[in-house]
Amino acid sequence: MGNKTIVTGVIGADVHAVGNRILDYAFSQAGFDVVNIGVLASQEEFIQAAIETGAKAILVSSLYGHGEMDCRGLREKCEESGIGEIILYAGGNLVVGKQEWEPVKEKFLEMGFNRVYPPGTLPEEAITHLKADLNIE
């Protein structure tokens, strides 16, 4: 597949399906080829899908607060699998409870994510960023 292929999914034991459906729709509308692996997706499933489709980016959603535990080590696993340079985004309610956003963001950037989004972000924002990061248009 081409330059516009991305993998989306909801990581861990998380079953929030609505936002995932909207992201799929919005990125498809924006011209991306969306490989949506759905909810309850493991790190391995994200990586497998990215390798199989030659995706340029992985967009990880997490709505249930366990994102911190679920996302840890994803960058390292990508490196081990030979896709160490792939773009990684994360977004949603990434931690349990109401916390300051900046430290949460820092934590995920340190984990190797390229961009991190707080709850309530509209798809348009991530679309704009991803186009910039992939040098599209």
Next chain:
Amino acid sequence: MGNKTIVTGVIGADVHAVGNRILDYAFSQAGFDVVNIGVLASQEEFIQAAIETGAKAILVSSLYGHGEMDCRGLREKCEESGIGEIILYAGGNLVVGKQEWEPVKEKFLEMGFNRVYPPGTLPEEAITHLKADLNIE
């Protein structure tokens, strides 16, 4: 009049009449002889009513936030009028805005009030105190 005569009223430019009516009713029910001078009452009117009726206590209500300015000097005026020992209570929304209660209470006690009540106090509480302060029952 007897030992159970008290003067009630709403001080200053304050027109809140409902609580005043309830206080009147509740103290009367509790056996007090209530001389209710109503709303928009000046310090002089409170003192005049107390002298004329031989009241043992003055209960000042203030609901509109100007209580601090309106009540200042009342104890001194009582002293000048020869009723310096009269019991003075104040209650209501005594200051403008949401403030810590303790400093407000301190301020009114320093002004010479015997007891001070925050917003939301039920009449029963003041009735119990007044009976104790006047050695009734």
Next chain:
Amino acid sequence: MEVLNKKWSMEKLMSLRKEILATWPTGSDVEDIDAGIEYQKSLPKSKNFAAKLLHAKENGITLVQPRAGVALVNEHIGLLQFLQNEGQADLLPSTIDSYTRQNRYQEAEKGIQESISSGRSLLNGFPAVNHGLENCRRVVESVNVPVQVRHGTPDARLLAEITLAAGFTDYEGGGISYNIPYAKNVSLEKTIYYWQYVDRLIGYYHENGVVINREPFGPLTGTLVPPCISHTVAIVEAILAAEQGVHNLTLGYGQCGNLVQDVAAIQTLQELSEEYLLKNGYENRHVTTVFHQWMGGFPQDEAKAFGVISWGAATAALAKATKVIVKTPHEAMGIPTKEANAQGLRTTKQLVNMLKDQTLPLTNELAEEKEMIKKETRAILDTILKVGDGDWARGIIRAFEAGIIDVPFAPSRYNAGRILPARDNNGAIRMLDTGDLPFDKEIIDFHKKKIAERGEAEEREPSFQMVIDDIYAIGKGMLVGRPN
């Protein structure tokens, strides 16, 4: 002096003006009446209260307005800007302090000075008269939405002169609604006369192309006021204002808490006022409505206060009131911080937006409630006109003397104070005692029946204790004050 409902000549207004403007030094700034009109014309339409209200009414939108006022000008401007920007207020007020309301400008001045020296507002509102024309214009110029004067001033003539010349486009109050709940010893003759002055002034503005909106104060004492009582006062004041040339009126009502009664009240207020204005020959008048969120005691707890605020917001939206006056989570503690004020606005905004596509459907219960409110209000209004020998001003004065109209819990000695309101078993406000209201047997029996139903449910005789229980109820989380 007998006061009649008759339009003043401009000569009468102008000859009195001199005297009024001389009552405080800042009055001299507004001597040229036409300068105020010119200034008003220089303001954009977006700052005109009447225009914004009519637009909302046409589009089925409920606008949101706070109460707010502090002692000093810059702080007051900061407060209004905050409520506009952070509170998303559609309409802004300048709530006037209580000294100014009693024309005690000397004490207001002292409050200003103490506020400066202590660094916090010692006044419960904005002393517009003391600050004068230019400072008031700064207020209007500092915000992007229309600003209204909200107060409680029996004699508000000087305040009107200054604030209208300064670009305020809505003026709350009236000769009855700012007397009976706000004064103790001022006769209705006097206050109606004072307010004829204000209304004639606004009529003059109107004749010269400047539309100023007038809002009789709806909730009166804010405590268990039956709709027919507040409706009667609002409609009489609307007629008195219309006679003096006022064309745009917002009539008000304070939430009782029972959804059906509240929706019925807003709908009948609109319908009855239009009917009576037209019947009395006042054509081309524009009536809008204002719903006041719960005016009684509030829970101390902020979370519970949000619940009370929200119920008022939801009711206003379902009743399709043109605007809603908003309470704050600090209500039980007195004057709110600006943050709390903005919170109350945002809570309300969320609900009026969410519910803007919904109404309360017409049901038997709603139809019956509307019918009763109309019967009661018409009975009082028609008796007022009768005892006034055809004159509304004479009539309302005589009616208050006779208890034909009677406001519960009012401080004024010109009010009979004989009626006793209490909630029925569904929380609607009825009368335990209808006093001397000119009601026929059907109406009296209706109230008796409703109160008796509650008495039976609570296994007690209806009495003043029931009334007290109702007053304390909301603070304890209830609408109806049941025995424990």
Next chain:
Amino acid sequence: MEVLNKKWSMEKLMSLRKEILATWPTGSDVEDIDAGIEYQKSLPKSKNFAAKLLHAKENGITLVQPRAGVALVNEHIGLLQFLQNEGQADLLPSTIDSYTRQNRYQEAEKGIQESISSGRSLLNGFPAVNHGLENCRRVVESVNVPVQVRHGTPDARLLAEITLAAGFTDYEGGGISYNIPYAKNVSLEKTIYYWQYVDRLIGYYHENGVVINREPFGPLTGTLVPPCISHTVAIVEAILAAEQGVHNLTLGYGQCGNLVQDVAAIQTLQELSEEYLLKNGYENRHVTTVFHQWMGGFPQDEAKAFGVISWGAATAALAKATKVIVKTPHEAMGIPTKEANAQGLRTTKQLVNMLKDQTLPLTNELAEEKEMIKKETRAILDTILKVGDGDWARGIIRAFEAGIIDVPFAPSRYNAGRILPARDNNGAIRMLDTGDLPFDKEIIDFHKKKIAERGEAEEREPSFQMVIDDIYAIGKGMLVGRPN
């Protein structure tokens, strides 16, 4: 394996039990099934969920319940006590963490350890299985009100064994409602079978004098779910549970936001479920209702969130739901602090108390809405029984395969996902596309008409964009997602 709606023998239950209890070490603590029953009998009636619900139903009271759960036992107890004392919760939950819901006890264990070492809960709920019997009993013993297990677990057999033996008296979920919205790859055969186990276990408790309440999860995906869809699932699960011996059921519904539709939904849920239980031979069953405050996206701003919470509370009270599940002002931010949770409870408590003497009167609109919900639900239910050749379990499985029942936005691949819901012009939830739901022309035309009305008002063709706009609407302060 074919699953049929047929009561399990005790032998079947007991032979499976061994295997289930062996799936995690703490299972061995509950081997003696009758020890759990004895423990339940030792608890005071005030801790029995079913009893408290029935008392509320009889007295027209709406009870208030939060969601809450953290990783560690002492912290969880502290949280529940806080919500009981500061939040005035009538009923308490223990919300189970997401690892336990997927039976990933190993990961839950890791979450417990990390929570201990980091000093904050890294789990989004209480891992009851890992903590085991004695710890769960400490939870029940530490509070004064009934406690329910709330989760989202497709295979909740071990969790049920431990928590019921520990004194929990209400158990949320079901073979459909905890599969379709909570799993991706688990077949309905499996989950219905898992839940027959749970229901049979509760049936055994019932036969031995311990009443455990069961609550199918009403809101499903929580997003634009038409009432007929959630009603169908709730009623089928009620029947499946009743067959295994469950007698007390609370059926649920998630707020849609339109007052008339929400009241109609709660009323029809009560009426239809009683009708179908009786019609299918399940006598002496007690049905109560639960109303879930707004399950969709929340505004970030807490003041606005209070508005959304309040509207749910008011609707629950006017609909006379037996209990209401409460959101918090932190909803948009994920799991709330205990303070925010208690605030949501107090706001809700204020409203259900204030409105307890009021209902929404029956109007033409309400009657029509109820009639449509009943027609739609009956059409689906009757088709399910037909395609199941008279068996509800077989029927619901086949119905999901065929799209005869279809849950919007569900993650499960066993759900057709062909219907498309959207709001009509008054904010009620209708269907843009009814997929393969077994509706007659009248019903289909009704939905078409309602959606077309909105399309005309917004001057656009109904499409998936309308659905997306509706999903984002509340966060922007609206119910209906209008184009700008």
